[in-house]
Amino acid sequence: MAATIKDVAKKAGVSIATVSLVIHNNPRISPETRKRVLQAIKDLDYHPTHSARGLVSQKSGNIGFIVTEDHFSRSEPFYTQIFLGTEFQAREYEYYILLTTIPSKYTEKDDLPRFILERNVDGIILAGKIPPVLINRLSRYKLPLVFVDYFPPEGNFPVVMIDNIDGALKATEHLIECGRTHIAFIGGDIEHPSIQERFVGYKMALEKHGLPFDPNLTVTNEPYPSREYGYQAAKKLFSQQTPIDAVFTCNDAMAIGTLQYLKEQGIKVPEDVSLIGFDDVEADLSLDPPLTTIRVPKIEMGMQAVRLMIECLNSEQVFVKKLLVPAELVIRKSTCKKQQ
Amino acid sequence: MAATIKDVAKKAGVSIATVSLVIHNNPRISPETRKRVLQAIKDLDYHPTHSARGLVSQKSGNIGFIVTEDHFSRSEPFYTQIFLGTEFQAREYEYYILLTTIPSKYTEKDDLPRFILERNVDGIILAGKIPPVLINRLSRYKLPLVFVDYFPPEGNFPVVMIDNIDGALKATEHLIECGRTHIAFIGGDIEHPSIQERFVGYKMALEKHGLPFDPNLTVTNEPYPSREYGYQAAKKLFSQQTPIDAVFTCNDAMAIGTLQYLKEQGIKVPEDVSLIGFDDVEADLSLDPPLTTIRVPKIEMGMQAVRLMIECLNSEQVFVKKLLVPAELVIRKSTCKKQQ
DNA sequence: AATATTCAGTTAAACGTTTAAACTAACAGA
DNA sequence: TCTGTTAGTTTAAACGTTTAACTGAATATT
Known part of the structure; x- marks a missing residue:
């Protein structure tokens, strides 16, 4: 069985609270104790469990990613790349991305993504064109929404767009x-x-x-x-x-x-x-x-979306930042200087 | 705030245990009570929280999906489609897929995917060629592993392959x-x-x-x-x-x-x-x-992989099933009857 | 010397579920 | 009438964390 915080506490001869405080870099813990705890964590290869953290902190540690089915599976992997970008950046910030595709003609009758009902995401990134009816339903939950490559016609949301x-x-x-x-x-x-x-x-x-x-x-x-x-x-x-x-x-x-x-x-x-x-x-x-x-820069767009999301999650007041990511000239052989 | 099991219990005039038993279709509950509880659940739009469930059941409700970076982001969206297939099927079984890419030349020094350390997956699907060193490390955790489109050279695992x-x-x-x-x-x-x-x-x-x-x-x-x-x-x-x-x-x-x-x-x-x-x-x-x-049939392969995984998760003894999915002839214009 | 403050840690409650065990009332069998 | 059984429900512990409130000792202030 994998080690829990109790095992660490016992091994280091402290209470579980102390272990937790060490993990969160609380300055109240003395250097010696900190060292002992850190050593015990290392020895036991301890990592805090996702669900336990989630339960007590009332945060899921997950970010939802919604894209319509046909957008995601179309041959040119545009949204795949954006998704990949979110994955990269989310990993950096220790979040998981939960992807779900929705029907392109999403109606009121269709289910909401399960991760919303189960309170399993802290915010949602929406890529590409999203049916307004879904946006409406989602806005009722007070989760931050960030849009990529789509400027929602109503409402005021953070967005990442191509310049x-x-x-x-x-x-x-x-x-x-x-x-x-x-x-x-x-x-x-x-x-x-x-x-x-x-x-x-x-x-x-x-x-x-x-x-x-x-x-x-x-x-x-x-x-x-x-x-x-x-x-x-x-x-x-x-x-x-x-x-x-x-x-x-x-x-x-x-x-x-x-x-x-x-x-x-x-x-x-x-x-x-x-x-x-x-x-x-x-x-x-x-x-x-x-x-x-x-x-x-598709990957970059995904990364930016996650960064916007993190900002939303860390700031008290709602904030709405719109980001334009610059596109880049790639010179190949179909253009050349004109001969006079 | 979203409704919890307590709210439901109060509304239906029963204990929270009863609510839980109703949710799990326990036959001990009388039809009338069941009906009352179900109504309360509906009224309050109650859905059990993912983390709480995960904590007590010691199951994450997630399936990991590992693929090398270059496989996933290569232009032909082969693995993207497989991934999409897993997503579709996982949704059916009420699992989430947690994707992570790894470097193609994964070495002992690289981190393990975070979802393993945090015990945030119940099993892992691996798509395409996976470095043996990673397979070795993963097999030490007693999570079921299922391979898609790759036959691991060592060990005996469930696999889904093209026929x-x-x-x-x-x-x-x-x-x-x-x-x-x-x-x-x-x-x-x-x-x-x-x-x-x-x-x-x-x-x-x-x-x-x-x-x-x-x-x-x-x-x-x-x-x-x-x-x-x-x-x-x-x-x-x-x-x-x-x-x-x-x-x-x-x-x-x-x-x-x-x-x-x-x-x-x-x-x-x-x-x-x-x-x-x-x-x-x-x-x-x-x-x-x-x-x-x-x-x-890429989507189909992903779906099969999830089904295999579910079978692994639901069966006590380890079982190893190898699946060959049939490929399908698509006739276009580059072949025709020979003129004699 | 008495009191206040700071430091370093502990205690205990809480998060939202599941589930084994306990309980109670109704009923059956002797 | 007493005992045993059954059906239906509740109690309470547990899962692994976080964190506010508390404690006791050491130090500073008067």
């Missing part, structure tokens, strides 16, 4: 630094908040560098940011007569479609048209040429 | 049913147990259907089952004069490499040469033609 504007700015500026002056934007569905932000970043970069904004160079009405629609968008763009020497697509999937179209048309990438995406998905590397893109 | 032989058999038989008679095998590193098994399945299918086994049609000495080596292997294979009308590659990555080579050589897939892979990775769908392959 889309900054990322798009970096992408566009990179193209400008390559000497490109006719830079197109392919955006998929402009209703989507992240895409809107990326569009803003694009325009900011143009303005900052004194380039004109030409609506003819933008396609923002495709229904979905997929490869197929990337292809379609490129087709629209290049069927006009406007000259184009660079394209910024708002995600890598669309960039891949665009690339396919350009190749079919015999347009050389990166020489004739330089191409930059957004996301940094696995497929980028096996493209020809490998895609220059903006990397989203 | 590689059956999968390879299915793949090869599919090619035979397509009327192919000169079927090549590309295997990567034959030292790897799964690859050996797939090789066995391949040979079994040939024998079963009275086709000769020709060593010239096999490449099994590539260092690593990657796209590049798939390309190389195909090159070796097709540089000989032996006719080939189908190829079974032991995984999809090598199939992709092989496909690239065949296209470059102007060999038509699936007409001239039909091609089948193994694994069913995401990329298969965006190939031209989309790859016929053998799907590994």
Whole structure:
């Protein structure tokens, strides 16, 4: 049987309270006693039991992680990486992460995650789009909620978001630094908040560098940011007569479609048209040429979410911090300096 | 504050023991009392607290999940899916999964996962290759261990494995049913147990259907089952004069490499040469033609692992069951009937 | 010298359950 | 009528911690 605090106390010749105080670095304990206790702890390989601690402290030591089923199991492991980030950081702070997936169309009838009912989490991190009805139900428990990669439409919560504007700015500026002056934007569905932000970043970069904004160079009405629609968008763009020497697509999937179209048309990438995406998905590397893109630091986002959560848990008053994590330019072979 | 068993007891006018007995369906309780208690539980939305239960029952209600860092975060979400499977099944049985990643080169010096020290898991599921030194350390705790997708070289543990032989058999038989008679095998590193098994399945299918086994049609000495080596292997294979009308590659990555080579050589897939892979990775769908392959039921494997674990936890004597989960043929466009 | 303060530790209650053992009332058997 | 049995419920201990309140000794203050 594993050692308990009683065994340690007996071995060190003190009361169990003393052992506990030593563990919590209480200054009331004399150096000698502390040393004896520490030695006993080591000898017996003692570690306080999770449940016992949890019971008396009324803290579970766990953080819940909620994500919809399809988000978590989709092929691009975006949320998996975020989850992994939370795991790393939680371990650091001696918390456990309890993951649960929920149906994408969560309704009032569906169960609440069990960890809430059993009071087995001290707070909850929610990743990606979460049905409002669930958010409502959760807010009734007075657990801190932290959102990652989703800005809840109602309520005021701590969130960790990608800095889309900054990322798009970096992408566009990179193209400008390559000497490109006719830079197109392919955006998929402009209703989507992240895409809107990326569009803003694009325009900011143009303005900052004194380039004109030409609506003819933008396609923002495709229904979905997929490869197929990337292809379609490129087709629209290049069927006009406007000259184009660079394209910024708002995600890598669309960039891949665009690339396919350009190749079919015999347009050389990166020489004739330089191409930059957004996301940094696995497929980028096996493209020809490998895609220059903006990397989203997924692991980092997860870590930040946990840090926000810890702050919430340690502070008395509710506090709401919104965090933008910067995306990073990854230069590969689909962009290059323009030959004059 | 959330309701406790005391609140329920008071509301129903019984002792807390009665409430507990009702919850555990103890037959000693009279129907009327039971009904009253159940009503009170419902009214107060009472759920027993996890830590309190854990403390008194000396069970954590958690199952640990260990996987190496690189396995979990690699691009193809193989272990993520397995993990997800464990989550689904664990939820069913009212267990929580506690995931932790470990360094791939785990040494004696590295920490044990915290959930072991804190006695916060009742058993551990280990996915993928696990360093023997860790297995040794873990076996000293008397927690049940269940392995998924890895057959530990020492010791006798419950395991869940892919039925590689059956999968390879299915793949090869599919090619035979397509009327192919000169079927090549590309295997990567034959030292790897799964690859050996797939090789066995391949040979079994040939024998079963009275086709000769020709060593010239096999490449099994590539260092690593990657796209590049798939390309190389195909090159070796097709540089000989032996006719080939189908190829079974032991995984999809090598199939992709092989496909690239065949296209470059102007060999038509699936007409001239039909091609089948193994694994069913995401990329298969965006190939031209989309790859016929053998799907590994990852979610199912995770679920099975949990079921095995539950059996371990509920049975007194140690028991060791080995499970092979069948892989499934997924027909796409890279295979077709041979034109005579 | 008497009293107050500080130091270093102990005592005991509490957290929310489970469960063996004890209890009580009703009933059956003699 | 007394004893034994059974059914239904309660009592109380236990699980392994934390921590407020307490104690006794040593030291400081007057």
